[in-house]
Structures are given as C-alpha cells and as structure tokens.
Amino acid sequence: MAKVKNWHLKREIEYPYEGSRPKKQWAIIFDLNKCIACQTCTLACKTTWTSGKGQEYMFWNNVETKPWGGYPLAWDLRILEKLGRQEWSASGEYQGKTLIEAAPPTERVLHFAPTDEDWMYPNVGEDDCAGGNVDGGAHMASLPHDKWFFYLPRTCAHCTYPACLAACPRKAIYKREEDGIVLIDQSRCKGYGECVRACPYKKSMYNPYTRTSEKCIGCYPAVEEGVQPQCVVNCIGKIRVMGFINPPWRARDDNPIDYLIHKKQIALPYYPQLGLEPNIYYIPPIHADREYLRQMFGPLVDGAIERYKELESDPVAQGLLCLMGSTDRIMHRFTVAQGSAAGFDAAGAELVRVPVTENIIERPAYDAKLGAIRTNTP
Ligand code: SF4
Ligand code: SF4
Ligand code: SF4
Numbered sequence: 001m002a003k004v005k006n007w008h009l010k011r012e013i014e015y016p017y018e019g020s021r022p023k024k025q026w027a028i029i030f031d032l033n034k035c036i037a038c039q040t041c042t043l044a045c046k047t048t049w050t051s052g053k054g055q056e057y058m059f060w061n062n063v064e065t066k067p068w069g070g071y072p073l074a075w076d077l078r079i080l081e082k083l084g085r086q087e088w089s090a091s092g093e094y095q096g097k098t099l100i101e102a103a104p105p106t107e108r109v110l111h112f113a114p115t116d117e118d119w120m121y122p123n124v125g126e127d128d129c130a131g132g133n134v135d136g137g138a139h140m141a142s143l144p145h146d147k148w149f150f151y152l153p154r155t156c157a158h159c160t161y162p163a164c165l166a167a168c169p170r171k172a173i174y175k176r177e178e179d180g181i182v183l184i185d186q187s188r189c190k191g192y193g194e195c196v197r198a199c200p201y202k203k204s205m206y207n208p209y210t211r212t213s214e215k216c217i218g219c220y221p222a223v224e225e226g227v228q229p230q231c232v233v234n235c236i237g238k239i240r241v242m243g244f245i246n247p248p249w250r251a252r253d254d255n256p257i258d259y260l261i262h263k264k265q266i267a268l269p270y271y272p273q274l275g276l277e278p279n280i281y282y283i284p285p286i287h288a289d290r291e292y293l294r295q296m297f298g299p300l301v302d303g304a305i306e307r308y309k310e311l312e313s314d315p316v317a318q319g320l321l322c323l324m325g326s327t328d329r330i331m332h333r334f335t336v337a338q339g340s341a342a343g344f345d346a347a348g349a350e351l352v353r354v355p356v357t358e359n360i361i362e363r364p365a366y367d368a369k370l371g372a373i374r375t376n377t378p
Pocket of ligand 3: 034035036037038039040041042063151153234235236237238239240
C-alpha cells in the first residue's frame, strides 16, 4: 500500500496506488439551501446518457431527500455502520479508519453490495420530515429546525482516490490526467462488479445487457469543449457550479471553486471520512440537524454554516453566488467589482456578467403617458 496525502482528512491515508494528482481536477459545488428537488438534473443526465438497454434503473445523477431517502436504499447508513467509529481530533484530523484502511485482508475496500431490490426505489423517503409532522409552521421557530429535511443531489464524485478504481481487478478504471474525471474503459471491463460493490456512494452501476459496469462520465465531451455538465447547466434552481478545484496549497482566490471551498470554506465534501477525497462539494443546509450534518460533512460544518449566514456582508461571495447558473461555460476565473460579477474562460475572455443586486424599479400604478392603469387593482 502507498501512503498518499488526503487534505480532507488532514493526514496521509493508505491507497493501493501511488498518489498522482491530475493537472486539473473536475469538481461541482451544490448549494443545498437552494435545491428544490425538481429532478431536472436527473432527467437531463438520463436523457443524455442512460436511455439504453440495461440502463433503465440507472440515475448517474439522482436527488434524494435526507435523512430518509437513499438510492440505492440506505447506501450511506450501511457503509457508515460497517466502518464503525469515525472520530476527528480537535485540529480537524480524521482519527478513524478509511474504507481502504478498514478493508479485511482478502478485500481491497470495505464495502457492501446492494441487491436488485435496493435499486427499486429511487424516490423513497421523498419529502419525509425528520422529527415528526409539521404543525402549523411551529418548526420554523428555531434554527436549526426541530423538524427538517433537505434535498441531496448526487453525481459520481470523480474522487481523487477512487474506491472503484482501487477495487477493479482488470485495471479497467482510470482517472484522466487532463481533468481528473474517472472513467471505466468498456473494452477492458468484464462486469465483475467489484467497482459497484466498492464505491461507497454507489455511483458505479452494473448493466445486465452489456454485462459491463457503467458510471457518470463527468460529461467529458462537454468539459473538453469548455462547457459544464448537463446536470449543471440544466439546474432549475441554479444551485450548482462546475469548475476545477486546486488542492489547498495551490488554491487561487479568483477561481470560483477554490474561493467557495478554500477561501470562504463554506462548501464541504460529503462523507470525507470514507477517505476517497470526493470532488463534489456542498454548501450545507442551515436549517437541518447539526449532528446529522456533522456526520455527513465532517467537523467543519458549523463554521461553514455560520460563514454562509454572514455572506450578506460579503459582496464578493454574493457576486459569485449570483454567477452560479448564469452561463453554460466553465468559469476559470471570476471578478466582482462596482456591483457586477463576471466569469472568464481559460483564455481570459469574459463569459458572463451579472448584477450582484438587481435594480428595483418602482412604477406608479397609473401610467399617465399611456393613459393606462398598470394593474387591475388600482
Ligand atoms: S464516487 Fe464512486 S464511482 Fe465515482 S470515482 Fe468515487 S468511488 Fe468511483
Ligand atoms: S456530470 Fe454528466 S454524466 Fe455525470 S451525472 Fe452529471 S449529466 Fe450525468
Ligand atoms: S435541477 Fe437543481 S434544483 Fe432541481 S433537483 Fe437538480 S440540483 Fe436540485
């Protein structure tokens, strides 16, 4: 086993291969305070990539309601239970074992295998509230709320240390040097399903028709053209932004992804304790139970939520949040100045410019010039 650096855990971890970070690393940030579970992202991916035979049950992008939802059933609870104690030191170093460190001697990754039935209920638990029924809005009195749920959109995390890749006996899975996207070479895959069992996020899926495993491809044909993935550009809530993340020691404040993750520290990886350095990041929901969120996002979640709540006084971060969903192109750099936020491509050309605060225009109910009443309730 090699020792590799995992900055999510602030320590070295064991991994079957030597660590080699790609030149660029694909990443998506999701603002969970804004997701409305419209599933447009799910269908955008489905109609683009998984409408073929054997792919009927596949949702490379799915949106589940937490805490009760999960596709496949209870995927996260089951792997967390198997992993056992997950503790962090006061300085934020993970002190438990990762899935690879906890693997039994005959396995490469601690895992569980979903059954066919586990894949039958993509919308299980949808809109089910934790803490009992909502009664007349009483749950709104406190923050976090006593009664809560939130929506969790998920894709493959194109992990820095993928469990799927570690487990594949055919070396059919590889991580691209140019963008960090993790792909399954369909000509090498023999459908053993080791990746399906090993991926804790359950984002590698078996196709019984082709008898190979398949997974989210990060929309690499679009990314190669400088365009964000289908599930990102079609997001109705504008809760997502895709770009390239640098590790903390190479972070750039003018990179939109680095800014939210490293500079503001309001976007966090999910289940970092599993040890894969996943590259999808979440701005946590401010209203949900903190213990639950600490389990899901680690010990930095309280600070992330407090900083998110203070963004009202941070025009730069506000401007960046306004840029989310404003262009289908990948933003490599952003600026915020004089009330407008702008995104730029890799060559430095301006892609988009938006106002940080929309102008409010108040019009009188009666238009004297046209002699017309503007509303039907003068
Ligand atoms: S999320 Fe799962 S399928 Fe995707 S790279 Fe990580 S381990 Fe592999
Ligand atoms: S990145 Fe592309 S392939 Fe992956 S879930 Fe999103 S739309 Fe699907
Ligand atoms: S399209 Fe956006 S808002 Fe709608 S469910 Fe997907 S992530 Fe949430």
